[in-house]
Structure formats: C-alpha cells, structure tokens
Amino acid sequence: xxxxxxxxxxxxxxxxxxxxxxxxxxxxxxxxxxxxxxxxxxxxxxxxxxxxxxxxxxxxxxxxxxxxxxxxxxxxxxxxxxxxxxxxxxxxxxxxxxxxxxxxxxxxxxxxxxxxxxxxxxxxxxxxxxxxxxxxxxxxxxxxxxxxxxxxxxxxxxxxxxxxxxxxxxxxxxxxxxxxxxxxxxxxxxxxxxxxxxxxxxxxxxxxxxxxxxxxxxxxxxxxxxxxxxxxxxxxxxxxxxxxxxxxxxxxxxxxxxxxxxxxxxxxxxxxxxxxxxxxxxxxxxxxxxxxxxxxxxxxxxxxxxxxxxxxxxxxxxxxxxxxxxxxxxxxxxxxxxxxxxxxxxxxxxxx
Numbered sequence: 001x002x003x004x005x006x007x008x009x010x011x012x013x014x015x016x017x018x019x020x021x022x023x024x025x026x027x028x029x030x031x032x033x034x035x036x037x038x039x040x041x042x043x044x045x046x047x048x049x050x051x052x053x054x055x056x057x058x059x060x061x062x063x064x065x066x067x068x069x070x071x072x073x074x075x076x077x078x079x080x081x082x083x084x085x086x087x088x089x090x091x092x093x094x095x096x097x098x099x100x101x102x103x104x105x106x107x108x109x110x111x112x113x114x115x116x117x118x119x120x121x122x123x124x125x126x127x128x129x130x131x132x133x134x135x136x137x138x139x140x141x142x143x144x145x146x147x148x149x150x151x152x153x154x155x156x157x158x159x160x161x162x163x164x165x166x167x168x169x170x171x172x173x174x175x176x177x178x179x180x181x182x183x184x185x186x187x188x189x190x191x192x193x194x195x196x197x198x199x200x201x202x203x204x205x206x207x208x209x210x211x212x213x214x215x216x217x218x219x220x221x222x223x224x225x226x227x228x229x230x231x232x233x234x235x236x237x238x239x240x241x242x243x244x245x246x247x248x249x250x251x252x253x254x255x256x257x258x259x260x261x262x263x264x265x266x267x268x269x270x271x272x273x274x275x276x277x278x279x280x281x282x283x284x285x286x287x288x289x290x291x292x293x294x295x296x297x298x299x300x301x302x303x304x305x306x307x308x309x310x311x312x313x314x315x316x317x318x319x320x321x322x323x324x325x326x327x328x329x330x331x332x333x334x335x336x337x338x339x340x341x342x343x344x345x346x347x348x349x350x351x352x
Contacts, residue, residue: 057188058179064163066199070232070262072165076158079190082180083155085147090183092151097142102131109135151183161192166207166263169196202232207271208261212278213239220249220279228275231260237273253277 064073084090093099101107105128114121127133143149161173171194179188196204203210213228219241227236237260241249254276261271288296 052185054186055179055182055188057191059191059193061195062173062192063195063197064167065197066202066204067232068163069167069194069196070165072167073163074160075163076160078156079159079178080154080156081178082152082182084181084183085144085151085153087146088144088151090151092144092147092149092183093138093142094144097138099134099136099138099142101136102128102134104128104130105135107135109133152181159190163194164265166265167194168206169194201229204262206262207264207269208274209271210274210276212276213255214278214280215249217279217281220277239275249277249279251277251279 085092088094102109105111109128109131110125110133111128112123113126115124116122128135131137138144138149144151147153157178159175159178161175163173173192173194175190175192177187178190181187201211209232211229215224215228223241225238225240227238229237231237237257239255241247254274257273257275259270260273263270
C-alpha cells in the first residue's frame with residue numbers, strides 16, 4: 001500500500017480516497033457508491049443496462065404416442081406470437097414523431113430504489129415502469145395506431161415439427177427463431193420436450209420393446225401357428241410353435257424376436273422385441289367329461305411320488321383365497337407372544 005501513500009508511510013492520514021482511485025481507473029464512474037447502474041443489471045454504469053442478445057426461448061412438453069415414435073410423424077399446428085410491428089417497423093410511434101426522454105429514469109430505462117431487508121437498507125436497480133425500460137416513450141397522440149406504442153403485434157403462423165423415428169422421452173425438438181419477437185433482439189426458439197405416452201400393450205426400454213402374449217394351455221402343449229400380437233405399425237406378428245417337436249411353452253417364458261423393437265435414430269437398425277408368455281388355463285366354462293379327464297391323466301406327465309407323513313389330515317380349503325389377506329389376522333397392536341393373565345392381573349413373583 002506504500003505506493004498509494006502520499007507520505008510514504010502507512011496510516012489513514014496518507015491513504016487516498018477509494019472513490020478517487022476508482023474514478024481514475026474507470027473514467028470518472030465514481031466509487032462503489034457511484035455505480036448505481038451495476039446493480040445486478042450489467043451494462044454501462046449510470047446508463048441503461050445491456051439488453052439480452054436473444055429473446056427468451058419458449059419451452060413446453062409435447063406428448064407423443066409410442067406409435068408415432070415408432071413410425072415418425074410430421075405435425076403442423078397454428079401458433080399465435082408477437083412480431084415486430086410492420087407499420088412502425090418496431091419504433092412504436094408515428095413516422096415523423098420523436099420519442100420523449102423519460103423523466104422518471106432520466107432516460108436510463110432503469111432506476112435505483114431502496115429496499116429494507118431486516119435491519120439493513122439496500123439499493124437495487126429495477127426496470128422503469130414509466131417507459132418499460134426503454135428510456136423514452138411516445139405521447140399518446142404520437143403512438144403507432146397499429147401497435148399502440150408496444151412495438152409488437154400478434155400474428156398467426158402455421159408451424160411444422162418432425163418427430164423422427166426412434167425419438168425418445170426427453171428428446172428436444174427446436175424451432176429456431178420462432179418464439180415471440182422483441183425489438184432490438186434476436187428472436188428466441190420454441191423448444192418441444194418429448195413426453196412418451198403410456199402404451200396399453202408395449203413397454204419400452206431404450207430401443208427394445210416388451211409385450212405379453214396370451215396363449216391357451218392346449219396351445220402351449222400342442223403348438224399353434226397364428227398372429228399373437230399387433231405391432232405399432234399395424235403389422236401382425238405371427239409365431240409358429242413348437243420350433244422343435246415336443247417343445248412346450250411355460251408361463252412367464254420369454255420369446256425374443258430380433259429386430260422387431262424400436263428404430264434407432266439416424267440408422268436402419270432396430271432393437272428387439274421381448275414377448276412374455278401368459279398361459280391361460282381353462283376357466284369355469286370348461287366342463288370336461290370324466291372320460292376326457294381320464295384321457296388327460298394318461299397323456300399328461302404323472303405327478304411326483306407321494307409325500308410320506310406319519311399323520312395325514314384331510315382339510316377344507318377356499319379356492320378363491322387372496323394374497324392380500326396374507327398376514328391380516330394379526331392386528332397392528334396385537335402381539336402373538338402376549339401372555340394370558342387371569343382377570344387382567346399382573347403376574348405375582350413366587351415367595352422365596
């Protein structure tokens with residue numbers, strides 16, 4: 001600090017004023033107290049803040065069906081947005097009219113206000129509401145008849161977006177420069193974020209698809225050749241079972257169909273399709289004759305050897321039991337280990 005000390009010695013008496021130093025460094029803008037234009041707004045101190053180079057982009061979610069993500073789709077829709085007034089070319093006033101300097105902010109477009117925060121009073125920079133941050137405004141008689149001085153007007157436009165095949169949830173489709181126009185700024189973008197709608201048949205994982213197919217018990221044992229599911233593009237997917245003589249399909253078995261999953265973007269490749277087998281057993285409507293049941297016993301595999309036990313109890317059972325009832329007999333506050341005491345009296349210690 002001795003280089004800044006007029007006396008060559010440390011101490012308050014010889015130190016220059018901080019405001020004077022800042023004035024020399026920044027061309028007379030003054031010290032910290034003279035920097036009202038920097039209050040978080042950027043731009044030239046004491047002047048109007050710098051405006052963003054680009055107006056804000058508009059983002060919104062866009063729900064897309066799995067079918068459209070599989071096949072791809074072009075969507076056209078009508079949009080209403082603000083555009084620069086064509087009558088005054090964004091000036092806001094008549095052709096020969098001159099805007100008046102805003103006296104509220106002295107033409108800066110912003111002003112300093114004091115705000116109390118607890119025990120402290122802080123100075124903040126806010127946009128001038130009189131001139132809407134422009135620093136000037138037109139008298140009512142001089143305003144543009146079309147935009148009424150706002151410098152922009154509403155216009156309807158037909159926009160088009162393309163959803164590529166294989167697009168995924170979270171992908172963004174950007175329409176550059178299609179957001180609301182703001183005077184003296186480059187227009188922002190409209191951004192659509194893809195949200196994948198839930199599908200009643202297929203579940204997606206990356207580029208793969210999963211679905212459940214229903215087959216009868218007879219088909220699982222004897223075979224079939226038929227369409228088991230309708231794909232996202234409307235094609236029927238046909239299976240021939242069994243692939244080898246005598247093979248059966250079990251409940252929960254997974255059949256992998258290569259290349260029938262979702263398309264991969266910018267390639268001709270596709271993921272795989274996983275089909276989970278759900279074997280439908282006969283319901284109450286099936287009424288076999290005793291002769292049919294005897295034939296089934298002869299044909300179907302025999303059960304395992306009987307389980308040996310010293311005592312055998314034949315019990316009754318409910319064929320419509322529900323797993324939701326499992327464990328429900330114990331109350332929340334009951335204890336299976338609670339001791340039973342006569343008349344609710346506590347147990348007494350035996351005499352020694």
